[in-house]
Amino acid sequence: MNIRDSGHDGWDTRSLVSEDRLHWSAWIQGYFKFDTGSDDPAKRIWVRNFQELYTRDMTVLALGDVNGKRGLDVAGGAGDYSIVLSILGAEMSCQDLSEESISRGRFNAGNAAVEIDFQQGDAQLLQFDDEVFDFCISTDFFEHITIDEKRAVIAEISRVLKPGGVLTIKTPNLSYLTWVVRIKRVLALVHLRSPRIFIEHTRDNPDREHHGLTSFKELEGLLDKSLFVNINRVPIRLRRRRLPEWLSRRLFGFWPLTEHIILTCNRSVFVPIGDFLQRHR
Numbered sequence: 001m002n003i004r005d006s007g008h009d010g011w012d013t014r015s016l017v018s019e020d021r022l023h024w025s026a027w028i029q030g031y032f033k034f035d036t037g038s039d040d041p042a043k044r045i046w047v048r049n050f051q052e053l054y055t056r057d058m059t060v061l062a063l064g065d066v067n068g069k070r071g072l073d074v075a076g077g078a079g080d081y082s083i084v085l086s087i088l089g090a091e092m093s094c095q096d097l098s099e100e101s102i103s104r105g106r107f108n109a110g111n112a113a114v115e116i117d118f119q120q121g122d123a124q125l126l127q128f129d130d131e132v133f134d135f136c137i138s139t140d141f142f143e144h145i146t147i148d149e150k151r152a153v154i155a156e157i158s159r160v161l162k163p164g165g166v167l168t169i170k171t172p173n174l175s176y177l178t179w180v181v182r183i184k185r186v187l188a189l190v191h192l193r194s195p196r197i198f199i200e201h202t203r204d205n206p207d208r209e210h211h212g213l214t215s216f217k218e219l220e221g222l223l224d225k226s227l228f229v230n231i232n233r234v235p236i237r238l239r240r241r242r243l244p245e246w247l248s249r250r251l252f253g254f255w256p257l258t259e260h261i262i263l264t265c266n267r268s269v270f271v272p273i274g275d276f277l278q279r280h281r
Contacts, residue, residue, distance in 0.1 A: 015048040022046060024111050027080050030056075055236055055260055056081075059139060059170045062234045062264040066090040069134035074157060075123045075141035079105035079116055085137070086114035093117040093133075095126060124152040128160045131272070135166040142171040142219070143210040150212065150219075154226045161267040167228065168264045174213040176259050216261055227268045234262035 017031065030053040031046040060081070063071070067089030073082040076094040078101045086092045086109075094116055096102055102118045109116045119127040123141070136157045142150055157167055216233060223231050236258055 017046050017048070018044065024108055027078075028084060055170070055262075056139075058234050058236050059137070059168060059262050060084065060088075062168045062262060063135050063137060063166055066135065070132065072126070072128065072133045072136045072157075072160060074126070074136055074138040074153065076137075076139075077101045077105070078108055079118065080108070081137060081139055082116050083109055083112045083114055086116055087112065090135075093119065093128065095119040095121055095123065095128075097122055124149060124156060126156045126160050130159055131162045131165075133160050133165060134162060135168070136161055137168050137170075139170040140172070142169060143213045145212045147212070147214075147218075147222070150214070150222055151226070154222055154228075158226055158228070158267055163267060163269045163272045165267045166264065167223075167267065168234075168262065169219065170260055170262045171219070172210065172213060173258055173261045174215045177213065214261070216263075219261060219263060223263065223265050227271050228265040229268055231263060231265040234264055236260060236262060 016034070022031065023029065026046065030049050032049050032052070034045045034047045063085075066085055068091075070091045071082075071085055071093070073079060073085070073092060073094040075096055076082055077096055077098070079092075079094040079096075082092040082094040082105070092114075094102075094105060095118075096105075097120070099120050102120050105116065105118050109118075121127045123138075123145075138153075138157070142153075145153065161167065220231050
């Protein structure tokens with residue numbers, strides 16, 4: 001597949017498209033709905049978020065060279081990351097709890113002319129044999145589950161990864177969101193507005209969808225206790241259009257306040273091999 005750059009003007013590029021012109025790959029392209037207040041699809045506008053695409057790039061590239069390797073997208077929804085990784089040469093499987101997402105993923109994979117093994121099921125019970133994957137990826141999932149469920153999912157990922165296999169996790173950063181809410185509430189008081197401000201899906205928000213938001217420290221601890229090694233934070237930058245780049249980097253460029261957590265690590269080599277030798281001595 002020959003993929004050419006289409007002449008974007010850096011990571012600050014913004015492009016708009018009306019809803020009736022969206023392609024099936026809109027999510028992969030980074031389009032998000034921009035609310036115009038209209039119910040007419042032709043008047044509803046979607047904006048392409050290149051900062052989000054930058055974050056996704058950093059997540060995928062943390063896996064290293066995936067060409068010819070077998071990978072698993074854990075709780076991968078409609079398999080958008082799986083499609084991209086397949087195009088990069090990986091042999092991908094994708095498991096998700098939602099049958100609707102799996103059906104949509106199969107449709108999208110067909111449109112992208114890639115083969116992906118989709119499986120329906122809970123991430124706490126992965127539908128695969130032991131030690132069959134070179135890498136696993138999980139994006140925007142850990143914020144939806146409790147700490148006990150996180151432990152169970154990590155244990156299952158460890159089971160299906162080969163010794164030394166790579167795991168990359170991307171999830172919103174609780175520390176960043178906490179500070180954003182605090183700042184917005186202070187600004188609301190300064191401007192004599194109600195300080196009852198919530199960020200969609202965060203812990204204090206009424207819908208409680210993201211009840212499992214976590215921090216770098218908490219997630220690193222879970223991985224360490226599950227005998228993962230070489231745990232590294234992937235550096236990402238955050239830009240705010242209303243702030244100069246130097247100020248954005250000073251405010252949001254250090255670890256506690258990066259917008260997303262991206263961690264990469266490896267399954268232990270000596271522990272599983274040692275256990276195997278003990279069982280078969």
